[in-house]
Amino acid sequence: AAMKDGLRSQVSAALKEGRVTPTELCQRCLALIKSTRFLNAYITVAEETALKQAEESEERYKRGQPLGILDGIPIAVKDNFNTAGIETTCASNMLKGYISPYNATVVQKLLDHGAVLLGKTNLDEFAMGSGSTDGVFGPVRNPWSYSKQYKEKSVPKSHSEDEESDWVITGGSSGGSAAAVSSFTCFAALGSDTGGSTRNPAAHCGVVGLKPTYGLISRHGLIPLVNSMDVPGILTRCVDDAAVLLGSLAGHDPKDSTTIQDDFKPFELPNLTDVSKLSVGIPKEYHAPGLSSDILALWSKAADLFRNAGAKVVEVSLPHTCYSIVCYHVLCTAEVASNMARFDGLEYGHRSDMKDSTESMYAATRREGFNDVVRGRILSGNYFLLKQNYEKYFVKAQKVRRLIANDFVKVFRSGVDILLTPTTLSDAAPYTEFIQEDNRTRSTQDDILTQAANMAGLPAISVPTALSERGLPVGLQFIGRSFQEKQLLTVAKWFEKQVQFPVIQLEEVKRHDSGVFQHQKSASFS
Protein backbone atom coordinates (compact mmCIF):
# COMPACT_ATOMS: atom_id res chain seq x y z
CA ALA A 1 0.00 0.00 0.00
CA ALA A 2 2.92 2.34 0.69
CA MET A 3 4.13 2.04 -2.88
CA LYS A 4 0.85 3.51 -4.06
CA ASP A 5 1.36 6.80 -2.27
CA GLY A 6 3.98 7.74 -4.68
CA LEU A 7 6.75 10.18 -5.27
CA ARG A 8 5.21 13.43 -4.17
CA SER A 9 3.68 12.35 -0.90
CA GLN A 10 5.92 9.51 0.22
CA VAL A 11 9.31 9.19 -1.41
CA SER A 12 10.16 12.85 -1.61
CA ALA A 13 9.47 13.32 2.09
CA ALA A 14 11.52 10.27 3.01
CA LEU A 15 14.49 11.55 1.01
CA LYS A 16 14.25 15.06 2.43
CA GLU A 17 14.06 13.75 5.97
CA GLY A 18 16.95 11.39 5.42
CA ARG A 19 14.89 8.30 6.23
CA VAL A 20 16.32 6.85 3.05
CA THR A 21 19.18 8.09 0.90
CA PRO A 22 19.43 8.25 -2.89
CA THR A 23 22.30 5.75 -2.83
CA GLU A 24 20.22 3.31 -0.78
CA LEU A 25 17.34 3.63 -3.21
CA CYS A 26 19.66 3.16 -6.14
CA GLN A 27 21.37 0.13 -4.64
CA ARG A 28 18.09 -1.52 -3.78
CA CYS A 29 16.82 -1.02 -7.30
CA LEU A 30 20.04 -2.34 -8.80
CA ALA A 31 19.87 -5.41 -6.56
CA LEU A 32 16.28 -5.99 -7.55
CA ILE A 33 17.19 -5.65 -11.22
CA LYS A 34 19.78 -8.39 -10.72
CA SER A 35 17.38 -10.72 -8.96
CA THR A 36 14.68 -10.19 -11.61
CA ARG A 37 16.97 -10.67 -14.57
CA PHE A 38 14.78 -13.49 -15.80
CA LEU A 39 12.15 -10.89 -16.67
CA ASN A 40 14.56 -9.59 -19.32
CA ALA A 41 13.19 -6.09 -18.79
CA TYR A 42 16.57 -4.36 -19.11
CA ILE A 43 18.96 -4.39 -22.06
CA THR A 44 21.60 -2.22 -20.41
CA VAL A 45 22.07 -1.49 -16.71
CA ALA A 46 24.15 1.64 -16.19
CA GLU A 47 25.29 0.71 -12.69
CA GLU A 48 28.34 2.96 -12.36
CA THR A 49 26.78 6.11 -13.70
CA ALA A 50 23.60 5.50 -11.73
CA LEU A 51 25.50 5.20 -8.45
CA LYS A 52 27.46 8.33 -9.30
CA GLN A 53 24.22 10.21 -9.98
CA ALA A 54 22.81 8.90 -6.72
CA GLU A 55 25.85 10.13 -4.82
CA GLU A 56 25.54 13.57 -6.37
CA SER A 57 21.90 13.63 -5.41
CA GLU A 58 22.77 12.66 -1.87
CA GLU A 59 25.15 15.63 -1.66
CA ARG A 60 22.35 17.93 -2.72
CA TYR A 61 19.98 16.54 -0.08
CA LYS A 62 22.70 16.94 2.58
CA ARG A 63 23.05 20.58 1.60
CA GLY A 64 19.28 20.91 1.78
CA GLN A 65 19.16 21.79 -1.91
CA PRO A 66 17.39 18.99 -3.79
CA LEU A 67 16.44 19.84 -7.36
CA GLY A 68 12.86 18.80 -6.86
CA ILE A 69 10.67 15.76 -6.34
CA LEU A 70 12.59 13.71 -8.89
CA ASP A 71 15.98 14.29 -7.32
CA GLY A 72 17.48 10.88 -6.50
CA ILE A 73 14.61 8.93 -7.98
CA PRO A 74 15.67 5.83 -9.94
CA ILE A 75 14.12 5.71 -13.38
CA ALA A 76 14.49 3.55 -16.49
CA VAL A 77 14.35 4.56 -20.13
CA LYS A 78 13.15 2.59 -23.13
CA ASP A 79 16.03 1.67 -25.39
CA ASN A 80 14.86 3.80 -28.30
CA PHE A 81 15.80 7.04 -26.55
CA ASN A 82 19.32 8.32 -27.04
CA THR A 83 21.37 8.36 -23.83
CA ALA A 84 24.83 9.92 -23.99
CA GLY A 85 27.62 7.44 -23.37
CA ILE A 86 25.18 4.56 -22.99
CA GLU A 87 24.39 2.02 -25.67
CA THR A 88 21.10 2.61 -27.48
CA THR A 89 20.04 -0.41 -29.48
CA CYS A 90 16.30 -0.22 -30.24
CA ALA A 91 16.58 -3.99 -29.64
CA SER A 92 17.98 -4.31 -33.14
CA ASN A 93 21.18 -5.70 -34.62
CA MET A 94 21.29 -2.50 -36.60
CA LEU A 95 22.23 -0.49 -33.52
CA LYS A 96 24.04 -3.01 -31.36
CA GLY A 97 27.10 -1.27 -30.02
CA TYR A 98 25.83 2.19 -30.90
CA ILE A 99 26.82 4.57 -28.13
CA SER A 100 24.70 7.70 -28.31
CA PRO A 101 26.67 10.94 -28.51
CA TYR A 102 23.82 12.87 -26.92
CA ASN A 103 20.84 12.68 -24.60
CA ALA A 104 17.30 12.82 -25.88
CA THR A 105 15.68 15.98 -24.57
CA VAL A 106 13.42 14.01 -22.21
CA VAL A 107 16.43 12.14 -20.85
CA GLN A 108 18.31 15.39 -20.35
CA LYS A 109 15.33 16.90 -18.55
CA LEU A 110 15.12 13.94 -16.17
CA LEU A 111 18.83 14.18 -15.43
CA ASP A 112 18.54 17.95 -14.93
CA HIS A 113 15.88 17.23 -12.30
CA GLY A 114 18.30 14.89 -10.55
CA ALA A 115 16.76 11.59 -11.55
CA VAL A 116 19.00 8.54 -11.45
CA LEU A 117 19.13 6.68 -14.77
CA LEU A 118 19.31 2.97 -13.95
CA GLY A 119 19.34 1.64 -17.48
CA LYS A 120 17.68 1.02 -20.84
CA THR A 121 14.68 -1.19 -21.14
CA ASN A 122 13.76 -3.88 -23.62
CA LEU A 123 11.25 -3.49 -26.44
CA ASP A 124 10.10 -4.91 -29.75
CA GLU A 125 12.69 -4.14 -32.42
CA PHE A 126 12.43 -0.46 -33.34
CA ALA A 127 9.22 -0.29 -31.30
CA MET A 128 7.35 -2.31 -33.89
CA GLY A 129 5.11 -4.75 -32.14
CA SER A 130 2.59 -5.21 -29.36
CA GLY A 131 4.22 -7.93 -27.29
CA SER A 132 7.82 -6.89 -26.56
CA THR A 133 8.67 -10.29 -27.99
CA ASP A 134 10.35 -9.31 -31.24
CA GLY A 135 13.61 -7.72 -30.14
CA VAL A 136 17.06 -9.25 -30.64
CA PHE A 137 17.56 -9.56 -26.90
CA GLY A 138 14.56 -11.81 -26.50
CA PRO A 139 11.09 -11.32 -25.06
CA VAL A 140 10.19 -9.52 -21.85
CA ARG A 141 8.29 -11.50 -19.22
CA ASN A 142 5.37 -9.98 -17.40
CA PRO A 143 6.15 -9.83 -13.65
CA TRP A 144 2.56 -10.83 -12.96
CA SER A 145 3.46 -14.27 -14.36
CA TYR A 146 5.21 -14.75 -11.03
CA SER A 147 2.53 -13.26 -8.84
CA LYS A 148 0.55 -15.08 -6.20
CA GLN A 149 -2.60 -13.71 -7.84
CA TYR A 150 -1.84 -15.36 -11.19
CA LYS A 151 -0.50 -18.59 -9.75
CA GLU A 152 -3.56 -19.11 -7.61
CA LYS A 153 -5.74 -18.99 -10.69
CA SER A 154 -3.64 -21.01 -13.10
CA VAL A 155 -3.84 -24.76 -13.52
CA PRO A 156 -0.35 -26.04 -12.86
CA LYS A 157 1.18 -28.01 -15.68
CA SER A 158 3.82 -30.65 -15.02
CA HIS A 159 5.76 -29.49 -12.01
CA SER A 160 9.10 -28.89 -13.69
CA GLU A 161 7.56 -26.79 -16.46
CA ASP A 162 5.62 -24.60 -14.13
CA GLU A 163 7.55 -21.36 -14.23
CA GLU A 164 9.19 -21.91 -17.57
CA SER A 165 6.32 -22.23 -20.02
CA ASP A 166 3.46 -20.52 -18.24
CA TRP A 167 4.65 -16.96 -18.33
CA VAL A 168 2.65 -14.21 -19.97
CA ILE A 169 3.78 -11.35 -22.16
CA THR A 170 4.03 -7.74 -21.07
CA GLY A 171 2.39 -6.35 -24.18
CA GLY A 172 4.33 -3.77 -26.15
CA SER A 173 6.28 -2.28 -27.47
CA SER A 174 7.37 -0.60 -24.19
CA GLY A 175 7.21 -3.92 -22.33
CA GLY A 176 10.58 -3.58 -20.63
CA SER A 177 9.63 -0.24 -19.14
CA ALA A 178 6.27 -1.54 -17.97
CA ALA A 179 7.85 -4.64 -16.42
CA ALA A 180 10.52 -2.53 -14.73
CA VAL A 181 7.95 -0.28 -13.05
CA SER A 182 5.65 -3.18 -12.23
CA SER A 183 8.43 -5.18 -10.53
CA PHE A 184 9.60 -2.20 -8.45
CA THR A 185 13.03 -1.99 -10.04
CA CYS A 186 12.44 1.70 -10.74
CA PHE A 187 9.91 4.34 -9.75
CA ALA A 188 9.03 5.46 -13.23
CA ALA A 189 10.05 4.70 -16.78
CA LEU A 190 9.91 6.30 -20.17
CA GLY A 191 8.23 4.48 -23.00
CA SER A 192 7.10 5.59 -26.42
CA ASP A 193 3.61 5.49 -27.89
CA THR A 194 2.81 5.43 -31.59
CA GLY A 195 -0.16 3.05 -31.72
CA GLY A 196 -0.54 2.23 -28.04
CA SER A 197 2.97 1.13 -27.13
CA THR A 198 2.87 2.69 -23.68
CA ARG A 199 -0.75 2.07 -22.76
CA ASN A 200 -0.89 -1.54 -23.92
CA PRO A 201 1.96 -2.86 -21.72
CA ALA A 202 0.79 -0.60 -18.89
CA ALA A 203 -2.58 -2.34 -18.94
CA HIS A 204 -1.03 -5.82 -19.06
CA CYS A 205 1.47 -5.07 -16.30
CA GLY A 206 -0.87 -3.28 -13.94
CA VAL A 207 0.77 0.13 -14.09
CA VAL A 208 -0.26 3.59 -15.20
CA GLY A 209 0.60 4.41 -18.81
CA LEU A 210 0.24 7.97 -20.06
CA LYS A 211 0.31 9.00 -23.69
CA PRO A 212 0.55 12.80 -23.74
CA THR A 213 -0.91 15.06 -26.42
CA TYR A 214 1.20 15.08 -29.57
CA GLY A 215 3.32 18.20 -29.46
CA LEU A 216 3.50 18.49 -25.67
CA ILE A 217 6.68 16.54 -25.05
CA SER A 218 9.80 16.74 -27.19
CA ARG A 219 10.66 13.86 -29.49
CA HIS A 220 14.23 15.06 -29.99
CA GLY A 221 16.41 12.04 -29.40
CA LEU A 222 13.57 9.52 -29.59
CA ILE A 223 14.51 7.34 -32.53
CA PRO A 224 11.50 7.94 -34.75
CA LEU A 225 8.99 5.45 -35.99
CA VAL A 226 6.13 7.64 -37.22
CA ASN A 227 6.99 11.33 -36.95
CA SER A 228 3.40 12.46 -37.03
CA MET A 229 2.25 10.13 -34.25
CA ASP A 230 5.16 9.22 -31.96
CA VAL A 231 5.18 10.58 -28.44
CA PRO A 232 7.32 9.80 -25.40
CA GLY A 233 5.20 7.84 -22.92
CA ILE A 234 5.25 7.82 -19.12
CA LEU A 235 4.90 4.66 -16.99
CA THR A 236 4.43 4.89 -13.24
CA ARG A 237 2.75 3.06 -10.39
CA CYS A 238 0.17 5.76 -9.72
CA VAL A 239 -1.46 8.64 -11.56
CA ASP A 240 0.06 11.25 -9.28
CA ASP A 241 3.56 10.10 -10.23
CA ALA A 242 2.65 10.42 -13.91
CA ALA A 243 1.73 14.04 -13.25
CA VAL A 244 5.11 14.60 -11.58
CA LEU A 245 6.94 13.13 -14.57
CA LEU A 246 4.81 15.09 -17.00
CA GLY A 247 5.63 18.27 -15.13
CA SER A 248 9.33 17.75 -15.66
CA LEU A 249 9.10 16.72 -19.30
CA ALA A 250 6.49 18.84 -21.02
CA GLY A 251 7.16 22.09 -22.78
CA HIS A 252 8.51 23.59 -25.96
CA ASP A 253 11.86 22.32 -27.22
CA PRO A 254 13.68 24.42 -29.81
CA LYS A 255 15.24 21.19 -31.04
CA ASP A 256 11.84 19.71 -31.91
CA SER A 257 9.82 21.95 -34.15
CA THR A 258 6.71 19.82 -33.62
CA THR A 259 6.44 20.87 -29.99
CA ILE A 260 3.94 23.62 -29.37
CA GLN A 261 5.19 27.02 -28.33
CA ASP A 262 2.69 27.62 -25.54
CA ASP A 263 4.02 27.82 -22.01
CA PHE A 264 3.46 24.67 -20.02
CA LYS A 265 2.82 24.98 -16.31
CA PRO A 266 3.46 21.84 -14.24
CA PHE A 267 0.47 21.08 -12.03
CA GLU A 268 -0.46 19.17 -8.91
CA LEU A 269 -3.55 17.05 -9.21
CA PRO A 270 -6.48 18.11 -7.07
CA ASN A 271 -8.26 15.41 -5.06
CA LEU A 272 -11.49 15.42 -6.97
CA THR A 273 -14.47 14.53 -4.83
CA ASP A 274 -17.36 15.78 -6.90
CA VAL A 275 -17.78 14.38 -10.38
CA SER A 276 -21.31 15.65 -10.88
CA LYS A 277 -20.17 18.22 -13.43
CA LEU A 278 -18.29 15.64 -15.46
CA SER A 279 -19.57 14.19 -18.71
CA VAL A 280 -18.10 10.81 -19.62
CA GLY A 281 -18.52 9.42 -23.11
CA ILE A 282 -18.62 5.70 -23.82
CA PRO A 283 -17.78 5.15 -27.51
CA LYS A 284 -19.88 2.24 -28.70
CA GLU A 285 -17.41 1.21 -31.41
CA TYR A 286 -14.91 0.31 -28.72
CA HIS A 287 -17.04 -2.70 -27.94
CA ALA A 288 -14.82 -4.32 -30.53
CA PRO A 289 -15.00 -7.92 -31.73
CA GLY A 290 -12.87 -10.08 -29.51
CA LEU A 291 -13.32 -7.98 -26.38
CA SER A 292 -13.19 -10.42 -23.48
CA SER A 293 -16.21 -10.77 -21.27
CA ASP A 294 -14.39 -9.80 -18.09
CA ILE A 295 -13.06 -6.59 -19.64
CA LEU A 296 -16.51 -5.77 -20.96
CA ALA A 297 -17.89 -6.28 -17.47
CA LEU A 298 -15.23 -4.06 -15.90
CA TRP A 299 -15.85 -1.34 -18.48
CA SER A 300 -19.52 -1.44 -17.70
CA LYS A 301 -18.85 -1.40 -13.97
CA ALA A 302 -16.61 1.64 -14.41
CA ALA A 303 -19.32 3.48 -16.31
CA ASP A 304 -21.72 2.70 -13.45
CA LEU A 305 -19.15 3.97 -10.97
CA PHE A 306 -19.16 7.37 -12.63
CA ARG A 307 -22.93 7.37 -13.03
CA ASN A 308 -23.52 6.49 -9.38
CA ALA A 309 -21.14 9.24 -8.33
CA GLY A 310 -23.28 11.74 -10.16
CA ALA A 311 -21.42 12.13 -13.45
CA LYS A 312 -23.25 12.27 -16.74
CA VAL A 313 -22.42 9.08 -18.64
CA VAL A 314 -23.46 8.95 -22.27
CA GLU A 315 -22.98 6.61 -25.16
CA VAL A 316 -21.21 8.29 -28.06
CA SER A 317 -20.13 7.28 -31.53
CA LEU A 318 -16.76 7.48 -33.25
CA PRO A 319 -17.90 6.01 -36.57
CA HIS A 320 -14.52 5.72 -38.26
CA THR A 321 -12.92 3.72 -35.44
CA CYS A 322 -12.97 0.54 -37.48
CA TYR A 323 -10.77 2.16 -40.15
CA SER A 324 -8.21 3.42 -37.71
CA ILE A 325 -6.03 0.33 -37.91
CA VAL A 326 -6.01 0.23 -41.70
CA CYS A 327 -5.24 3.92 -41.85
CA TYR A 328 -2.45 3.45 -39.33
CA HIS A 329 -1.08 0.53 -41.30
CA VAL A 330 -0.58 2.69 -44.39
CA LEU A 331 0.66 5.86 -42.70
CA CYS A 332 2.92 3.97 -40.32
CA THR A 333 4.62 1.85 -42.98
CA ALA A 334 5.06 4.92 -45.19
CA GLU A 335 6.73 6.94 -42.45
CA VAL A 336 8.77 3.93 -41.37
CA ALA A 337 10.05 3.49 -44.92
CA SER A 338 11.32 7.03 -44.72
CA ASN A 339 12.66 6.89 -41.17
CA MET A 340 14.52 3.66 -41.62
CA ALA A 341 16.33 4.99 -44.69
CA ARG A 342 18.97 6.56 -42.47
CA PHE A 343 20.31 3.14 -41.46
CA ASP A 344 22.87 2.45 -44.15
CA GLY A 345 25.95 1.45 -42.19
CA LEU A 346 27.99 4.53 -43.05
CA GLU A 347 27.71 6.91 -40.14
CA TYR A 348 26.66 4.63 -37.29
CA GLY A 349 25.25 1.25 -36.47
CA HIS A 350 25.86 -2.07 -38.07
CA ARG A 351 27.85 -2.16 -41.29
CA SER A 352 28.09 -5.19 -43.51
CA ASP A 353 31.44 -6.49 -44.71
CA MET A 354 30.10 -6.39 -48.26
CA LYS A 355 32.42 -4.24 -50.34
CA ASP A 356 31.25 -4.69 -53.94
CA SER A 357 29.61 -1.28 -54.17
CA THR A 358 27.97 1.31 -51.96
CA GLU A 359 24.53 0.11 -52.89
CA SER A 360 25.27 -3.51 -52.21
CA MET A 361 26.82 -2.55 -48.89
CA TYR A 362 23.66 -0.66 -47.97
CA ALA A 363 21.45 -3.57 -48.98
CA ALA A 364 23.53 -6.15 -47.13
CA THR A 365 23.76 -3.96 -44.02
CA ARG A 366 20.00 -3.56 -43.94
CA ARG A 367 19.42 -7.22 -44.62
CA GLU A 368 21.68 -8.16 -41.73
CA GLY A 369 20.57 -5.43 -39.36
CA PHE A 370 16.79 -5.48 -39.52
CA ASN A 371 14.43 -8.24 -38.52
CA ASP A 372 11.56 -9.44 -40.72
CA VAL A 373 9.02 -7.15 -39.11
CA VAL A 374 11.03 -4.02 -39.81
CA ARG A 375 11.93 -5.10 -43.34
CA GLY A 376 8.32 -5.99 -44.06
CA ARG A 377 7.10 -2.56 -43.01
CA ILE A 378 9.79 -0.82 -45.06
CA LEU A 379 8.77 -2.72 -48.17
CA SER A 380 5.05 -2.13 -47.63
CA GLY A 381 5.68 1.54 -46.97
CA ASN A 382 7.66 1.91 -50.14
CA TYR A 383 4.85 0.24 -52.05
CA PHE A 384 2.26 2.70 -50.77
CA LEU A 385 4.57 5.59 -51.64
CA LEU A 386 5.14 4.55 -55.25
CA LYS A 387 3.99 7.21 -57.70
CA GLN A 388 1.18 5.00 -58.98
CA ASN A 389 -0.02 4.30 -55.41
CA TYR A 390 0.57 7.60 -53.65
CA GLU A 391 -2.89 9.10 -54.12
CA LYS A 392 -4.66 5.79 -53.81
CA TYR A 393 -3.08 4.77 -50.51
CA PHE A 394 -1.01 7.42 -48.77
CA VAL A 395 -3.15 10.48 -49.49
CA LYS A 396 -6.31 8.41 -49.03
CA ALA A 397 -5.08 7.36 -45.61
CA GLN A 398 -4.36 10.99 -44.73
CA LYS A 399 -7.96 11.84 -45.61
CA VAL A 400 -9.28 9.00 -43.48
CA ARG A 401 -7.04 10.26 -40.70
CA ARG A 402 -8.86 13.58 -40.79
CA LEU A 403 -12.19 11.79 -40.54
CA ILE A 404 -10.97 9.87 -37.50
CA ALA A 405 -9.68 13.05 -35.86
CA ASN A 406 -12.95 14.82 -36.66
CA ASP A 407 -14.96 12.08 -34.96
CA PHE A 408 -13.27 13.04 -31.70
CA VAL A 409 -13.70 16.76 -32.29
CA LYS A 410 -17.44 16.26 -32.80
CA VAL A 411 -17.81 14.20 -29.64
CA PHE A 412 -15.85 16.63 -27.48
CA ARG A 413 -17.80 19.52 -28.94
CA SER A 414 -21.07 17.86 -27.97
CA GLY A 415 -20.28 18.41 -24.30
CA VAL A 416 -18.37 15.27 -23.42
CA ASP A 417 -15.30 15.96 -21.29
CA ILE A 418 -13.59 12.61 -21.39
CA LEU A 419 -13.95 9.19 -22.98
CA LEU A 420 -13.83 5.88 -21.13
CA THR A 421 -12.81 2.75 -23.04
CA PRO A 422 -11.00 -0.52 -22.48
CA THR A 423 -7.25 -0.43 -23.22
CA THR A 424 -6.82 -3.97 -24.50
CA LEU A 425 -9.14 -6.69 -25.79
CA SER A 426 -8.07 -9.18 -23.15
CA ASP A 427 -5.57 -9.74 -20.38
CA ALA A 428 -1.99 -10.75 -21.18
CA ALA A 429 -1.61 -13.84 -23.31
CA PRO A 430 0.83 -16.63 -22.53
CA TYR A 431 3.97 -16.24 -24.62
CA THR A 432 3.57 -19.61 -26.30
CA GLU A 433 0.10 -18.59 -27.48
CA PHE A 434 1.07 -15.07 -28.50
CA ILE A 435 3.85 -16.11 -30.87
CA GLN A 436 1.56 -18.35 -32.87
CA GLU A 437 0.33 -15.36 -34.83
CA ASP A 438 2.71 -13.08 -36.72
CA ASN A 439 3.64 -9.60 -35.54
CA ARG A 440 1.47 -7.70 -38.01
CA THR A 441 -1.63 -9.72 -37.20
CA ARG A 442 -1.07 -9.27 -33.50
CA SER A 443 -0.46 -5.53 -33.80
CA THR A 444 -3.60 -5.22 -35.85
CA GLN A 445 -5.63 -6.92 -33.18
CA ASP A 446 -4.00 -5.38 -30.15
CA ASP A 447 -3.79 -1.74 -31.23
CA ILE A 448 -7.44 -1.39 -32.07
CA LEU A 449 -8.43 0.35 -28.86
CA THR A 450 -5.39 2.55 -28.49
CA GLN A 451 -4.48 3.55 -32.02
CA ALA A 452 -7.13 6.19 -32.75
CA ALA A 453 -5.80 8.45 -29.98
CA ASN A 454 -2.47 8.55 -31.83
CA MET A 455 -4.24 9.33 -35.10
CA ALA A 456 -5.95 12.29 -33.51
CA GLY A 457 -2.97 13.28 -31.35
CA LEU A 458 -5.06 13.17 -28.18
CA PRO A 459 -3.86 12.49 -24.66
CA ALA A 460 -4.82 9.10 -23.23
CA ILE A 461 -4.05 7.16 -20.10
CA SER A 462 -4.44 3.55 -19.06
CA VAL A 463 -5.25 3.07 -15.38
CA PRO A 464 -4.96 -0.36 -13.69
CA THR A 465 -8.50 -1.29 -12.79
CA ALA A 466 -8.87 -4.86 -11.55
CA LEU A 467 -7.65 -8.39 -12.02
CA SER A 468 -9.10 -10.63 -14.68
CA GLU A 469 -10.46 -14.10 -14.07
CA ARG A 470 -6.93 -15.38 -14.65
CA GLY A 471 -5.54 -13.11 -11.96
CA LEU A 472 -3.89 -10.74 -14.42
CA PRO A 473 -4.17 -6.94 -14.62
CA VAL A 474 -6.77 -5.20 -16.72
CA GLY A 475 -6.54 -1.50 -17.45
CA LEU A 476 -9.17 0.95 -18.61
CA GLN A 477 -8.39 3.91 -20.80
CA PHE A 478 -9.38 7.55 -20.57
CA ILE A 479 -9.01 9.75 -23.65
CA GLY A 480 -9.04 13.50 -23.16
CA ARG A 481 -9.12 16.69 -25.15
CA SER A 482 -5.97 18.04 -26.73
CA PHE A 483 -3.59 19.51 -24.16
CA GLN A 484 -6.08 18.95 -21.33
CA GLU A 485 -3.77 16.62 -19.41
CA LYS A 486 -4.73 18.17 -16.11
CA GLN A 487 -8.38 17.25 -16.52
CA LEU A 488 -7.49 13.82 -17.88
CA LEU A 489 -5.18 13.01 -14.99
CA THR A 490 -7.54 14.45 -12.39
CA VAL A 491 -10.31 12.13 -13.51
CA ALA A 492 -7.87 9.22 -13.79
CA LYS A 493 -6.71 9.85 -10.24
CA TRP A 494 -10.29 9.88 -8.95
CA PHE A 495 -10.94 6.60 -10.73
CA GLU A 496 -7.74 5.05 -9.41
CA LYS A 497 -8.83 5.89 -5.87
CA GLN A 498 -12.23 4.26 -6.43
CA VAL A 499 -10.94 0.98 -7.81
CA GLN A 500 -8.07 0.35 -5.39
CA PHE A 501 -6.14 -1.91 -7.73
CA PRO A 502 -4.28 -4.60 -5.75
CA VAL A 503 -0.54 -4.52 -5.22
CA ILE A 504 1.32 -7.30 -7.01
CA GLN A 505 2.38 -10.08 -4.65
CA LEU A 506 5.55 -11.38 -6.18
CA GLU A 507 6.53 -14.81 -5.12
CA GLU A 508 9.92 -16.27 -4.48
CA VAL A 509 11.15 -17.80 -7.65
CA LYS A 510 13.85 -20.39 -7.32
CA ARG A 511 15.93 -20.29 -10.43
CA HIS A 512 18.40 -22.81 -11.68
CA ASP A 513 21.07 -20.22 -12.20
CA SER A 514 20.87 -17.93 -9.20
CA GLY A 515 19.02 -15.04 -7.73
CA VAL A 516 16.10 -15.61 -5.49
CA PHE A 517 13.44 -13.03 -6.05
CA GLN A 518 12.90 -11.28 -2.76
CA HIS A 519 9.45 -10.50 -1.57
CA GLN A 520 8.61 -7.05 -2.80
CA LYS A 521 8.31 -5.63 0.72
CA SER A 522 12.07 -5.20 0.71
CA ALA A 523 11.76 -2.75 -2.14
CA SER A 524 9.53 -0.43 -0.16
CA PHE A 525 11.08 1.72 2.45
CA SER A 526 8.20 2.82 4.59
Place this chain on the structure above:
Amino acid sequence: QKVSVEVLAHLEHLALVDFRDLEGVERLQKAIQFADQLHEVNTDGVEPMDSVLEDRWCLYLREDDVTEGNCIKELMENAREKVEEYFVAPPG
Protein backbone atom coordinates in the same frame (compact mmCIF):
# COMPACT_ATOMS: atom_id res chain seq x y z
CA GLN B 1 -4.23 -8.48 -58.37
CA LYS B 2 -0.75 -9.77 -57.66
CA VAL B 3 2.18 -7.42 -57.51
CA SER B 4 4.26 -7.78 -60.67
CA VAL B 5 7.82 -9.00 -60.65
CA GLU B 6 8.95 -5.64 -62.00
CA VAL B 7 7.34 -3.80 -59.10
CA LEU B 8 8.87 -6.24 -56.60
CA ALA B 9 12.32 -5.63 -58.05
CA HIS B 10 11.69 -1.89 -58.10
CA LEU B 11 10.69 -1.96 -54.43
CA GLU B 12 13.80 -3.87 -53.45
CA HIS B 13 15.88 -1.32 -55.28
CA LEU B 14 14.12 1.66 -53.69
CA ALA B 15 14.01 0.22 -50.20
CA LEU B 16 17.45 -1.38 -50.32
CA VAL B 17 15.83 -4.24 -48.49
CA ASP B 18 15.08 -7.60 -50.08
CA PHE B 19 12.00 -9.74 -49.80
CA ARG B 20 14.27 -12.65 -49.03
CA ASP B 21 11.72 -15.35 -49.83
CA LEU B 22 8.18 -16.10 -50.92
CA GLU B 23 6.97 -15.36 -47.42
CA GLY B 24 8.19 -11.80 -47.76
CA VAL B 25 6.29 -11.35 -50.99
CA GLU B 26 3.16 -12.84 -49.48
CA ARG B 27 3.50 -10.50 -46.57
CA LEU B 28 3.39 -7.59 -48.97
CA GLN B 29 0.37 -9.03 -50.77
CA LYS B 30 -1.47 -9.34 -47.47
CA ALA B 31 -0.47 -5.80 -46.50
CA ILE B 32 -1.91 -4.44 -49.75
CA GLN B 33 -5.08 -6.45 -49.38
CA PHE B 34 -5.46 -5.09 -45.87
CA ALA B 35 -4.86 -1.52 -46.99
CA ASP B 36 -7.49 -1.86 -49.72
CA GLN B 37 -10.15 -1.60 -47.03
CA LEU B 38 -9.47 2.14 -47.05
CA HIS B 39 -11.37 2.41 -50.28
CA GLU B 40 -14.60 1.60 -48.49
CA VAL B 41 -14.47 5.01 -46.87
CA ASN B 42 -16.05 7.98 -48.61
CA THR B 43 -13.52 10.81 -48.50
CA ASP B 44 -15.13 13.17 -51.01
CA GLY B 45 -14.30 16.74 -50.14
CA VAL B 46 -11.97 15.72 -47.34
CA GLU B 47 -8.53 17.29 -47.22
CA PRO B 48 -5.56 15.06 -46.36
CA MET B 49 -4.23 15.65 -42.85
CA ASP B 50 -0.45 16.08 -42.55
CA SER B 51 -0.31 16.93 -38.88
CA VAL B 52 -2.72 17.02 -35.95
CA LEU B 53 -1.17 20.37 -35.06
CA GLU B 54 -2.20 22.05 -38.31
CA ASP B 55 -4.44 24.54 -36.51
CA ARG B 56 -1.68 25.63 -34.23
CA TRP B 57 0.72 26.21 -37.06
CA CYS B 58 3.72 25.44 -34.95
CA LEU B 59 6.02 24.37 -37.75
CA TYR B 60 8.32 27.34 -38.08
CA LEU B 61 11.73 28.21 -39.38
CA ARG B 62 14.21 29.45 -36.83
CA GLU B 63 16.84 32.13 -37.31
CA ASP B 64 19.89 31.03 -39.23
CA ASP B 65 22.18 31.34 -36.20
CA VAL B 66 24.77 28.75 -35.31
CA THR B 67 23.90 27.49 -31.83
CA GLU B 68 25.86 24.26 -31.67
CA GLY B 69 28.31 22.19 -33.64
CA ASN B 70 32.03 21.55 -33.69
CA CYS B 71 31.40 17.95 -32.77
CA ILE B 72 33.10 16.10 -35.59
CA LYS B 73 34.88 13.80 -33.18
CA GLU B 74 31.65 12.66 -31.48
CA LEU B 75 29.86 12.23 -34.76
CA MET B 76 32.62 10.13 -36.25
CA GLU B 77 32.88 7.86 -33.21
CA ASN B 78 30.14 5.50 -34.26
CA ALA B 79 31.27 5.06 -37.86
CA ARG B 80 33.01 1.82 -38.62
CA GLU B 81 35.06 2.95 -41.56
CA LYS B 82 36.48 6.40 -41.76
CA VAL B 83 39.53 8.27 -42.96
CA GLU B 84 40.32 11.58 -41.29
CA GLU B 85 36.98 13.42 -41.39
CA TYR B 86 35.46 11.29 -44.15
CA PHE B 87 33.01 8.43 -43.92
CA VAL B 88 34.28 5.74 -46.26
CA ALA B 89 31.98 3.94 -48.67
CA PRO B 90 32.95 1.17 -51.07
CA PRO B 91 33.62 2.47 -54.57
CA GLY B 92 30.97 2.00 -57.24
